[in-house]
Amino acid sequence: MSSAHRILITGTGAVCGAGRTVESIWNLILSGKSAVAPVTQWDAQQWPVGVAAEVPASELHALVEDRRLQKMISRADLFGLYAAGEAIRESGLAAQRGTLEAPAAARFNDRSGVFAGSGGGTFRSTYEFFPLLTQAAGDLVAFGRDLETAVDPMWLLRQLPNNVVCHLGIRHGFRGTNACITNQCVGGAMAVAEAAAALRAGEADRAVAVGHDAPIEPETMLHYHNLGLLAPHALRPFDRSRAGTIFGEGAAAVMLETLASAQARGAPVLGELLGSGCVTEATGILDVLPDGEGLARAIELALDEAGVSPEEVGMVVAHGNGTQASDASEVAALRRVFGPAPPHVTSFKWALGHAIAASATLDLVMALRALQQGVVPGIATLDELDPALAPFPVSPNHQPLRRDLALICSRGFGGMNVALLLRAGSFRS
Amino acid sequence: MKARRRVAITGIGMVTPVGLDAPTTWVNLVAGKSGVDEIRGFDARGFPTRIGAEVKNFDPAHVIRDRKLLKFGSRAHGFALVAAEEAMKDAGLRPAPMTAARWGCAVGAGMMGVSFGEFQKVHAAAGADGEFHPDDLLDPEFPADPVGFCRSQTNAGLALLTRHFGIRGYATAVHTACASGGQAVGTALKVMRRGHADFMLAGGYDSMLNPIGLSAFCLLGALSVDNDAPTRASRPFDATRNGFVLGEGAGFLVLEDWSAARARGARIYAELAGDGNSLSSYRITDSHPSGDGPIQAMGQALADASMAPGDIDYVNAHGTSTLMNDRSECAALRVVLGDHIGRVAVSSTKSCMGHLIAAAGAVEVAVCALGIHHSIAPVNANLTKFDPACDVAIVRDQSRPLRIRGALSNSLGFGGSNSCLALRHPGEVAA
Numbered sequence: 129m130s131s132a133h134r135i136l137i138t139g140t141g142a143v144c145g146a147g148r149t150v151e152s153i154w155n156l157i158l159s160g161k162s163a164v165a166p167v168t169q170w171d172a173q174q175w176p177v178g179v180a181a182e183v184p185a186s187e188l189h190a191l192v193e194d195r196r197l198q199k200m201i202s203r204a205d206l207f208g209l210y211a212a213g214e215a216i217r218e219s220g221l222a223a224q225r226g227t228l229e230a231p232a233a234a235r236f237n238d239r240s241g242v243f244a245g246s247g248g249g250t251f252r253s254t255y256e257f258f259p260l261l262t263q264a265a266g267d268l269v270a271f272g273r274d275l276e277t278a279v280d281p282m283w284l285l286r287q288l289p290n291n292v293v294c295h296l297g298i299r300h301g302f303r304g305t306n307a308c309i310t311n312q313c314v315g316g317a318m319a320v321a322e323a324a325a326a327l328r329a330g331e332a333d334r335a336v337a338v339g340h341d342a343p344i345e346p347e348t349m350l351h352y353h354n355l356g357l358l359a360p361h362a363l364r365p366f367d368r369s370r371a372g373t374i375f376g377e378g379a380a381a382v383m384l385e386t387l388a389s390a391q392a393r394g395a396p397v398l399g400e401l402l403g404s405g406c407v408t409e410a411t412g413i414l415d416v417l418p419d420g421e422g423l424a425r426a427i428e429l430a431l432d433e434a435g436v437s438p439e440e441v442g443m444v445v446a447h448g449n450g451t452q453a454s455d456a457s458e459v460a461a462l463r464r465v466f467g468p469a470p471p472h473v474t475s476f477k478w479a480l481g482h483a484i485a486a487s488a489t490l491d492l493v494m495a496l497r498a499l500q501q502g503v504v505p506g507i508a509t510l511d512e513l514d515p516a517l518a519p520f521p522v523s524p525n526h527q528p529l530r531r532d533l534a535l536i537c538s539r540g541f542g543g544m545n546v547a548l549l550l551r552a553g554s555f556r557s
Numbered sequence: 558m559k560a561r562r563r564v565a566i567t568g569i570g571m572v573t574p575v576g577l578d579a580p581t582t583w584v585n586l587v588a589g590k591s592g593v594d595e596i597r598g599f600d601a602r603g604f605p606t607r608i609g610a611e612v613k614n615f616d617p618a619h620v621i622r623d624r625k626l627l628k629f630g631s632r633a634h635g636f637a638l639v640a641a642e643e644a645m646k647d648a649g650l651r652p653a654p655m656t657a658a659r660w661g662c663a664v665g666a667g668m669m670g671v672s673f674g675e676f677q678k679v680h681a682a683a684g685a686d687g688e689f690h691p692d693d694l695l696d697p698e699f700p701a702d703p704v705g706f707c708r709s710q711t712n713a714g715l716a717l718l719t720r721h722f723g724i725r726g727y728a729t730a731v732h733t734a735c736a737s738g739g740q741a742v743g744t745a746l747k748v749m750r751r752g753h754a755d756f757m758l759a760g761g762y763d764s765m766l767n768p769i770g771l772s773a774f775c776l777l778g779a780l781s782v783d784n785d786a787p788t789r790a791s792r793p794f795d796a797t798r799n800g801f802v803l804g805e806g807a808g809f810l811v812l813e814d815w816s817a818a819r820a821r822g823a824r825i826y827a828e829l830a831g832d833g834n835s836l837s838s839y840r841i842t843d844s845h846p847s848g849d850g851p852i853q854a855m856g857q858a859l860a861d862a863s864m865a866p867g868d869i870d871y872v873n874a875h876g877t878s879t880l881m882n883d884r885s886e887c888a889a890l891r892v893v894l895g896d897h898i899g900r901v902a903v904s905s906t907k908s909c910m911g912h913l914i915a916a917a918g919a920v921e922v923a924v925c926a927l928g929i930h931h932s933i934a935p936v937n938a939n940l941t942k943f944d945p946a947c948d949v950a951i952v953r954d955q956s957r958p959l960r961i962r963g964a965l966s967n968s969l970g971f972g973g974s975n976s977c978l979a980l981r982h983p984g985e986v987a988a
Contacts, residue, residue, distance in 0.1 A: 170691045200841075238853055242836060248711035248732065249668055254676050255689040257769060261680050262687035268768060272603025275772050284773035285841055285971075289668050289711070289732040294972035297838030303853070305834045306974055307740060310666060310711040310732045318729060322744070325751055331834070331857075346691035347679065351706035406753070407658065408728040412720040413629060413707045422725070425658065429753075542716035544728065 134387045135324045136553070137399040138221075140493045141214025143191060143207050144378030144480050145181030153480070153490075154497045158526070160508035162479045164362065164374050170346060177358045180344045181376035181481030183207065200282060201291050204247050207379035207486065208292035208340030209299070212244075215381040216300055216336055224393040225301075240302040241335030243323040245315025247485040248289040251347040256283060292340055304332045310485075313540025314406070315339055316380070317488035317548055321404035323384050333389040339489035340379035343482075349375065355414070357451055363478045364509045365448030366455050366522050373449040376481020380489035382496075399496045402436065402533070402549040405429025409543030416453050420461025422545040423447075423537060427465045430535070430547040438466050441549075442531030443504045445495045446522075447539040448475025449482050454539060459517045461537075461545075472504040472527045473520065479508070488538035492548060495534040499552030502529045562750050563986070565818040565825045568648025568811030569923045570640035570760075574610035574804050574910045578643055582920075583927050585909065587956045589938040591788035592910045593802050598766055599673070606780040608787040609766050610804030610911025612636065626721055629707055633667050634714045636807035636916070637762035641718055644758065648811035648823065652723045652756070661727035661754035662719050663745040665737030665761030667915040670709035673767045675702070714762060727753045732915060735875070737761055738808065739918025739968030739976030743832035745812055746978075755817070760809030761919035774803055777842065779879060791912075792939035793876035793905035794883050794947040801877040804911030808920030815986070826926040828981040830963075831862025837973035843881055844969060848889025851875075851967060854975035855893040858965060862979035866897045868963040869979075871934045873921045875967040876905020877912055884946040886967065891949070902959055904937035904952040918968030918976055925964040925980050934959040 142149070145163030146156040156163060163181035172178035191210035192198055198206065216222070225236050260278035264270035288294070290308035297303060305326050309315045316339015323337040352358045352373075359372035382401075390397060407429070409415075409422035416422075431438060446458055462470045476494050483490055498505060504527040513520060521527075536548040569579045574592025576582030585592070595601075596609045617627055617635035620642050627635060645651050652660040678700060683693035693699065707713055715730040727748050731740050738761025745759035765773070774780050781800035783790040791802040810829075818825055835857065837850030844850065859865065872894075875886055883905075891898050906924050913920055928934055936956040962985050968976040 172691070174692050174695060176695075237838075238835070246711075246732070249670050249709075251671060251679070251709075252689075254671055254679075254769065255684060257676070257772070258680055258684040258689060259687035261677070262685065266677075268600040269603035271768060272601060272605070272607075272772075272775075275604065275775060279772065279776060281776040281778075283776055285777075287668060287773075288734060288841070288972055290734060290970070290972040290974060291841075293733065293836065293974065294838075294841055297836040297973060298840075301838060303836045303838045303850070306733070306836045307731055307744065307834075308733050308972075308974070309729060311715065311728070311730045312710055312712045315711075322729075325747065329747065329751060331747075346694055347706075350694050350701055351703060354701055355703055355706075406727050406729070408662075408715075408719045408725060410657070410719045410723050410725045412626075413710060413713055413716040540712070541710055542712045542719065542728065544712070 133328050135327050135401040136385050136387060136390045136397045137382045138385050138390055138395045138397060139215040139219030139383035141211040142380035142490060142493050143183060143211050144483060144490055145183055145376055146480055148187055150493055150497060154494060157476060157479045157505050164481055169344060177349060177353050177360055180374060182344055183378055200285055202286055204340050204342035205291045208244060208338050209295055211379035212296050212336045212338040212381040215383040219383040220395060237301045237303045239304050239333040241304040241323060241326055241332035242293045242296050242302050242306045243319040243335055243337040244292045245309045245319040245339035245485045246289045247341030247343060248310045249287055250345060252345045253287050292338060311544060313484050313487060314538045314544040314546045315485035317538035317546035318406060320492060320548060321406060324401045327384060327386050334385040336381055336383050338379055338381035339486040341483050341485035342377045343484045344375045344377050359450055362509045363450040365450045365475050365478055365507060366513055366517055366520060367510050368512045368514045370450045370455060372451050373482045376483040378483050379486045380493045397553045397555050400551045400553045402551055403430040403434030405547045407545055411543035413541050416457050418457050420457040420464060422543055423458060423461035423539060424464040426545040426547040430549045434549045440531055441471050441533050441535050442529050443471055443534045444473040445491045445534060445536045446473050446475040447537045448477055456517060459520050470521055473522045474504050474507060491536050495536050495550055496552060499532050499534055504529050563815035564746055564749050564812050564829045565815045566810050566827050566829050566926045567813055567818050567823045567825055568644040569926060570643030570647060570809045571920055571923055572612055572636040572640045573806040573920060574612055577615060586906050586935045587933055589936040590909060593787045593790055595787060599768055601771060604771055605775045606782050607784045608790055610802050611766055612806050626717055629704060630717050631672060631708045633762045633764040634717055637714050637718060638721060640807040641758055641809040644809040644811045650811060657723050657725040659726055659755040660724040661748050661757045662715060662724045663729050663741045663757060663759045664715050665741035665915045665919055666714050666730045666732055667763035668732055669765055669770055673769060675705045724758060733974035734970035734972050735914055735917055736968040736970030736974040736976040737915035739978055742919055742922050742978055743834055743976055746829050746832050749812060755814055757812040758809060759812055760807060761916040762807035763913055763915035764805035765914055766803055766805045771803060789939050791878045791908050793878040793908050793937060794944060794951050795940045796942040796944035798878045801879055802911035804913045806913045806920060807916050808923045810923060825983045827929045828986055830981040831858045831979035833858030833861060833977040835975045837975060839973060842971055844885040846885055848885050848892055850973060851886060851889035851969055851975045852892050854977040855965060858977040858979040864963050864979055866894045869901050869965055870959060870961045871928055871964040872901060872903045873925050873966045874903050874905045875969045876907055887947045887949050899950055901950055902934040902952050903949045904935055906935055908938035922966045922978050925966045929961045929964055929980060929982050932958060932960045
């Protein structure tokens with residue numbers, strides 16, 4: 129691949145139930161502990177599933193200090209702004225921009241993009257209309273008449289799925305190409321893939337890519353439970369006794385730059401995004417193909433784009449959401465691509481919960497950490513590999529990393545499958 | 558540098574307040590017929606704004622035979638399926654087993670997943686006193702509806718479209734408020750250029766004409782309150798404009814490789830020639846008075862299309878009919894078009910069909926393609942009082958015959974995302 133097309137990672141940021149630094153989240157995973165705990169956002173003692181990996185309430189407002197802004201954005205937006213802000217900060221690009229004359233700085237900003245994978249709307253936001261509907265006693269004429277005294281005039285602005293794109297632009301001066309991807313679980317992975325594609329196509333010199341979501345709310349938990357998608361206590365990917373997924377929340381972000389952009393200030397390079405693939409299985413909202421056809425195609429597209437062979441992959445961060453169908457088909461997909469002996473496989477949702485639109489960027493940032501440390505973290509909740517899936521190279525114990533290239537798999541509603549290929553690169557550009 | 562792949566628009570489908578298909582929509586837009594009326598879908602008499610641009614007499618079952626699929630779809634998803642079906646038929650092209658993986662889909666999806674009916678059910682079960690009580694959802698009597706939940710998912714429309722048409726390649730849903738539809742079409746162009754798909758179904762769909770959606774915009778004071786003159790309420794660039802009119806609908810395009818389209822003898826409406834995409838980074842709901850933000854998007858679209866202002870004959874403006882947008886957009890047009898400002902025809906078709914929010918950008922790209930195809934610049938209806946701040950060559954009074962060599966379609970969203978797409982007449986494409 130020519131150097132003009134290299135997409136480098138120069139900063140990372142993350143927040144989730146396991147912490148609000150990349151280091152603390154990584155350490156929790158390595159220690160074999162999970163952030164899953166009883167839900168605190170409401171009293172869920174009576175609930176069939178009352179656990180999730182939540183960001184503690186005490187940390188929420190430390191994430192974004194601007195109090196006025198806190199009131200204008202959602203919980204998920206707080207996460208996204210924080211994580212992306214951390215990635216931008218770590219990249220050190222603001223200092224470089226500060227040395228530029230005004231026209232060059234304006235050009236710099238116009239060439240800086242923002243890509244978000246956003247969870248979109250919530251059920252809880254509609255509850256702000258409950259007092260009005262109660263007061264109107266079902267009469268829509270009264271509902272319309274009393275609207276302006278009963279509901280916050282800024283209600284809509286807090287619900288905008290693209291708030292993180294907007295406020296990142298305002299806070300950090302980024303004014304270039306942008307996208308807010310609302311493609312459920314794969315939103316974060318697609319934000320990274322689209323940001324990289326924009327840099328390759330010369331639409332921008334640098335872009336921050338963030339996935340953020342806050343899916344832990346009663347209605348969502350109830351529906352997932354009714355669909356048989358939630359485990360009661362623990363998320364055990366690929367395990368014989370796996371019973372479903374468990375929600376997490378948060379955000380993770382990467383600062384992506386072209387080689388020229390990173391070299392302009394000799395930025396430290398943490399890693400390199402080599403390729404991506406995105407396909408749908410056309411199976412509708414909930415179904416997945418049992419043979420993993422879509423995921424296998426997505427991985428092959430990513431390998432093709434990167435120009436690397438399956439043998440070069442040193443670890444796979446599986447989607448591993450702990451549901452029967454997804455895990456089994458994911459194993460099938462990995463066998464299709466890698467044959468009977470895939471590289472070591474791990475996944476992180478057992479520890480961080482499934483943060484939906486944020487899940488893939490959390491996985492990406494943790495995969496980068498794993499590559500840097502040379503270790504494939506164990507899946508601590510794995511008691512016994514499902515015999516129907518064996519042999520499959522997952523382990524409750526840490527495994528050595530043999531090659532410095534990681535594949536990250538992200539799957540979601542709509543038969544969506546996205547694969548990202550990542551290489552560690554601790555060098556100064 | 559390798560020559561960039563050229564992309565053709567070969568299929569168009571629309572469901573709008575002025576027509577249930579593209580031909581009807583086009584004829585009514587050209588005639589300047591308004592789709593705005595009193596809201597009839599629910600009792601809006603108590604709201605500050607009681608008018609809207611509703612899609613009338615819509616029944617997706619006339620077009621989409623798959624009843625089960627429709628059950629999983631909302632009203633907006635129905636618009637999407639019908640408009641997409643029309644676009645496929647119009648193109649004479651559909652995914653087949655051999656091509657399915659090379660078909661992609663990019664949609665601008667609306668932000669409202671929860672229907673008012675579902676909301677009322679939750680209110681009755683768990684919020685009747687005005688407060689939300691989570692435990693009440695566990696009552697066995699609570700009619701938790703898994704289908705309603707599926708419908709509410711942000712990518713539900715995308716899932717239904719890809720399933721219905723058997724699209725198995727790249728798929729994405731985007732939302733940048735009013736720029737969503739434009740950004741979806743722009744994404745589709747980029748996906749084709751980078752070779753990730755050979756065919757794209759691209760478009761947008763939305764329906765916020767329900768009590769909560771209407772409330773949301775009423776609260777912001779963004780809507781026209783001309784309840785007694787609905788057909789005159791949306792009057793972009795008029796000195797007396799006082800807000801936008803909320804609409805609903807869908808627009809879809811079939812995009813394919815230019816040479817492949819030529820080889821199969823397809824009718825090509827236009828080349829989708831360039832995409833511009835910028836972030837204003839100014840305020841959430843306001844645009845910069847100078848036009849900063851949209852200026853960059855339009856400039857990029859022109860550059861991306863290898864076009865100059867002199868190549869542009871028509872601009873389909875975002876033109877919402879709010880005081881701020883129209884003034885700021887005209888400022889941007891003056892900067893971008895320069896000496897050509899007095900010559901380039903500008904209109905906002907929102908004057909007839911209202912603001913289709915996440916669908917608007919896609920529908921308006923389709924309008925540009927039809928304008929090129931028919932050599933007509935559609936009218937900007939309801940412009941009677943000149944606003945010096947909007948001193949651009951608005952297509953006033955009636956539509957105008959005009960050979961459109963190149964066109965721009967602007968979509969500028971809440972949150973500051975700006976999308977501009979450039980289209981080129983097939984006759985202007987060098988052989």
